Amino acid sequence: MLNDAEVERLDAEAVNSAKVRQPLYAARKKIFPKRASGNFRRFKWLVMAITLGIYYLTPWLRWDRGPYAPNQAVLVDLANRRFYFFPIEIWPQEFYFVAGLLVMAGIGLFLITSTVGRAWCGYTCPQTVWVDLFLVVERAVEGDRNARMKLDAGPWTLDKIGKRVVKHAIWLAIAVATGGAWIFYFADAPTLLHDFATGSAAPVAYITVAVLTATTYTFGGIMREQVCIYMCPWPRIQAAMLDEHSLTVTYNDWRGEPRSRHAKKAAAAGQAVGDCVDCNACVAVCPMGIDIRDGQQLECITCALCIDACDAVMDKVGRERGLISYATLSDYNANMALATGGTGKIDPARVRDANGKLASGLAHFHIRKIFRPRTFVYMGAWSLAGLALLYALLTRDRLEVNVLHDRNPQFVTLSDGSIRNGYTVKLLNMIPEPRTIVVTMQGLPGGEMTVTGIEQPAGRSVAIEVEPDRLKTIKVFVRQPLEFIEGEAQTFTFVVEDKASFERDEYVATFNSPGKSK
Amino acid sequence: MTEKHIDEATGIATTGHEWDGIRELNNPLPRWWVWTFYATIVWALAYTIAYPAWPMLKSATTGLLGYSSRADVRAELAAAEAAKSQYMEAVAAKSVDEIIKDDTLRQFAISAGAAAFKVNCVQCHGSGAQGSVGYPNLNDDDWLWGGTADQIYHTVLHGIRFADDPETRVSEMPAFGDIIDATQIAQVSAYVASLSGAPVADQAMVEPGATVFADNCAACHGDDGKGNRDLGAPNLTDAIWLRGEGEAAVAAQVRSPRHGVMPAWGARLGDTKVKELAVYVHSLGGGE
Numbered sequence: 129m130l131n132d133a134e135v136e137r138l139d140a141e142a143v144n145s146a147k148v149r150q151p152l153y154a155a156r157k158k159i160f161p162k163r164a165s166g167n168f169r170r171f172k173w174l175v176m177a178i179t180l181g182i183y184y185l186t187p188w189l190r191w192d193r194g195p196y197a198p199n200q201a202v203l204v205d206l207a208n209r210r211f212y213f214f215p216i217e218i219w220p221q222e223f224y225f226v227a228g229l230l231v232m233a234g235i236g237l238f239l240i241t242s243t244v245g246r247a248w249c250g251y252t253c254p255q256t257v258w259v260d261l262f263l264v265v266e267r268a269v270e271g272d273r274n275a276r277m278k279l280d281a282g283p284w285t286l287d288k289i290g291k292r293v294v295k296h297a298i299w300l301a302i303a304v305a306t307g308g309a310w311i312f313y314f315a316d317a318p319t320l321l322h323d324f325a326t327g328s329a330a331p332v333a334y335i336t337v338a339v340l341t342a343t344t345y346t347f348g349g350i351m352r353e354q355v356c357i358y359m360c361p362w363p364r365i366q367a368a369m370l371d372e373h374s375l376t377v378t379y380n381d382w383r384g385e386p387r388s389r390h391a392k393k394a395a396a397a398g399q400a401v402g403d404c405v406d407c408n409a410c411v412a413v414c415p416m417g418i419d420i421r422d423g424q425q426l427e428c429i430t431c432a433l434c435i436d437a438c439d440a441v442m443d444k445v446g447r448e449r450g451l452i453s454y455a456t457l458s459d460y461n462a463n464m465a466l467a468t469g470g471t472g473k474i475d476p477a478r479v480r481d482a483n484g485k486l487a488s489g490l491a492h493f494h495i496r497k498i499f500r501p502r503t504f505v506y507m508g509a510w511s512l513a514g515l516a517l518l519y520a521l522l523t524r525d526r527l528e529v530n531v532l533h534d535r536n537p538q539f540v541t542l543s544d545g546s547i548r549n550g551y552t553v554k555l556l557n558m559i560p561e562p563r564t565i566v567v568t569m570q571g572l573p574g575g576e577m578t579v580t581g582i583e584q585p586a587g588r589s590v591a592i593e594v595e596p597d598r599l600k601t602i603k604v605f606v607r608q609p610l611e612f613i614e615g616e617a618q619t620f621t622f623v624v625e626d627k628a629s630f631e632r633d634e635y636v637a638t639f640n641s642p643g644k645s646k
Numbered sequence: 647m648t649e650k651h652i653d654e655a656t657g658i659a660t661t662g663h664e665w666d667g668i669r670e671l672n673n674p675l676p677r678w679w680v681w682t683f684y685a686t687i688v689w690a691l692a693y694t695i696a697y698p699a700w701p702m703l704k705s706a707t708t709g710l711l712g713y714s715s716r717a718d719v720r721a722e723l724a725a726a727e728a729a730k731s732q733y734m735e736a737v738a739a740k741s742v743d744e745i746i747k748d749d750t751l752r753q754f755a756i757s758a759g760a761a762a763f764k765v766n767c768v769q770c771h772g773s774g775a776q777g778s779v780g781y782p783n784l785n786d787d788d789w790l791w792g793g794t795a796d797q798i799y800h801t802v803l804h805g806i807r808f809a810d811d812p813e814t815r816v817s818e819m820p821a822f823g824d825i826i827d828a829t830q831i832a833q834v835s836a837y838v839a840s841l842s843g844a845p846v847a848d849q850a851m852v853e854p855g856a857t858v859f860a861d862n863c864a865a866c867h868g869d870d871g872k873g874n875r876d877l878g879a880p881n882l883t884d885a886i887w888l889r890g891e892g893e894a895a896v897a898a899q900v901r902s903p904r905h906g907v908m909p910a911w912g913a914r915l916g917d918t919k920v921k922e923l924a925v926y927v928h929s930l931g932g933g934e
Contacts, residue, residue: 541786
């Protein structure tokens with residue numbers, strides 16, 4: 129028997145015990161990103177200019193399609209159910225082209241992410257681009273980081289109120305312009321602009337602009353990084369796309385640690401000193417408000433502004449650039465092993481040669497790392513989808529026929545004993561030009577057809593005028609004399625052909641009769 | 647109420663309720679939730695005042711806004727009527743032939759006629775207008791009273807053998823069972839069956855049958871048996887038989903003919919609807 133004191137006490141505590149319980153909600157801490165400058169910042173300006181340019185200008189591009197179709201290069205015509213993209217016109221039943229493009233976009237995102245990390249998040253995502261734009265306004269009105277922090281902490285003076293009003297007014301103007309540009313994709317842009325300005329546009333146009341103004345203002349101005357951290361599913365999925373060969377923004381602590389604010393003093397004292405001077409420049413510029421030195425994290429959108437900030441500091445202190453850099457996990461691990469030498473402790477001396485330069489044995493990213501089975505699979509799938517779409521686009525029909533066979537009654541006996549069947553024939557002229565479509569019967573010996581509304585004796589071929597870019601429905605009666613009837617169901621073919629372009633389509637129809645009863 | 651009690655473990659006040667030493671923590675609902683809840687109550691009360699809600703002895707309160715779902719339906723129906731009124735007026739003003747020549751009007755009339763047909767005509771003529779024994783098939787090209795749009799219009803408007811309409815189409819075949827004897831009936835039936843090439847049991851009957859036919863039937867059905875649309879006398883040489891095919895069916899009809907009745911639809915549906923029906927029937931494939 130053990131007495132109470134001898135019973136082993138385990139060092140365990142309930143995870144939700146009252147002592148350690150903390151609120152599940154954390155209030156947002158404001159972020160005041162400092163202006164960065166450098167190569168990546170320049171690249172981001174460029175990307176911003178291109179993406180915003182595409183967004184705002186595309187609806188204003190013109191494309192001549194002749195007199196029977198709109199001349200807007202990119203137009204989603206919901207009212208008439210047509211989608212125009214430069215020379216391509218898509219009908220609703222061809223929506224698979226859009227689905228295919230979405231598949232390509234998805235696989236493309238996988239490909240990009242597996243090679244250069246979250247480049248989408250960091251450079252081209254609308255959330256990133258618009259937050260960047262809003263920050264430009266904020267800096268212009270309120271000043272850079274320190275001025276903004278001071279203003280924010282300060283009392284509500286007239287100056288502060290004025291700056292805030294100006295800032296939010298400009299933000300709202302941008303938001304209105306954002307929502308305003310969107311509606312031009314759905315109607316003729318110049319006409320809609322005029323109608324919109326004169327108050328005669330459709331209510332849905334004003335509602336759309338209002339909704340997008342609200343979301344742009346809220347997401348870009350107010351919520352900012354919280355959209356990425358809490359609302360966007362992509363940061364949670366992207367881990368599945370990354371592997372040890374993917375480039376991500378990395379703090380190279382194998383050369384940065386131990387960080388020190390007083391490097392010379394520490395070195396003189398014989399302590400190991402890394403390249404990081406702990407200036408927090410990387411934290412100050414981060415639009416997500418994180419410290420990249422804590423390692424890869426969900427919040428990081430890999431915008432690379434910390435690289436610019438750190439490179440500038442490294443230039444100043446006379447060290448090589450790249451303390452924060454795009455690096456792969458495998459390179460990082462190799463360099464880390466070199467720096468620790470298996471001791472578990474980083475010694476900066478191990479990665480430097482006798483002259484104090486970075487050692488030659490360090491792993492660096494090589495372009496061939498991009499070509500690995502994973503990226504080949506993504507590239508293959510992406511190309512396959514692209515080629516399939518291209519093939520479908522180049523070989524698609526612009527002339528189609530659909531046939532509905534009358535079911536009630538299935539056949540009609542006429543006074544001379546011949547049998548008649550009725551068909552609803554739909555001719556699809558999918559080009560914006562009027563066409564003469566010749567409908568011809570093949571098979572069904574002795575059979576002849578008449579078309580309601582067309583004054584023409586019964587025959588085996590009839591020419592139909594079809595309006596540009598429209599579907600034409602005709603009622604066709606097919607009649608077969610008694611002596612030719614073979615069995616209760618015979619098949620024959622409706623051939624539709626444009627004699628000018630030799631485009632054709634076929635439909636195999638059934639001809640019903642009571643059979644050879646007499 | 648007991649005095650205020652604070653739970654030791656959590657530091658939260660309890661409600662004062664206690665069951666065998668177990669106390670209920672007083673964690674009030676968030677204020678925004680409570681106020682939203684109160685707001686919904688206020689809203690609900692206001693709603694019942696603004697809209698019809700409270701049941702009274704005979705009806706319900708009408709509400710301050712005077713809303714009524716029936717009024718909504720009436721307004722929507724009126725809007726639908728107004729939307730098609732221009733077509734209705736055009737149909738009313740034009741003749742059936744003019745309607746058929748106008749592409750838009752024809753489409754409108756066919757759709758409207760198809761709907762009216764399903765309500766008023768399918769009981770006899772079938773949902774596909776295919777008819778049955780005693781009820782004409784309207785798809786085919788055999789017409790008792792003529793197959794032009796105008797003739798069809800007249801037939802629908804005034805009906806057939808409809809006593810209440812003075813302009814109704816009337817034809818009556820006498821009951822030959824009282825006029826000629828059984829042998830003559832068998833002979834003439836064989837002759838009539840042979841006109842359309844149907845099999846005849848005894849070929850010897852055909853020739854005397856022709857004589858019987860010339861004496862009794864040709865007046866209406868014509869010397870060649872092709873009928874007479876002015877009299878509503880059917881064509882006996884074609885493949886279409888209203889009352890059944892073959893000698894026996896013909897004999898039955900000769901002996902004591904049955905006559906169908908079609909109401910005059912003009913009085914019931916109005917002239918416009920009848921025009922639409924005529925255009926629809928004309929479009930089924932047999933129109934002339």
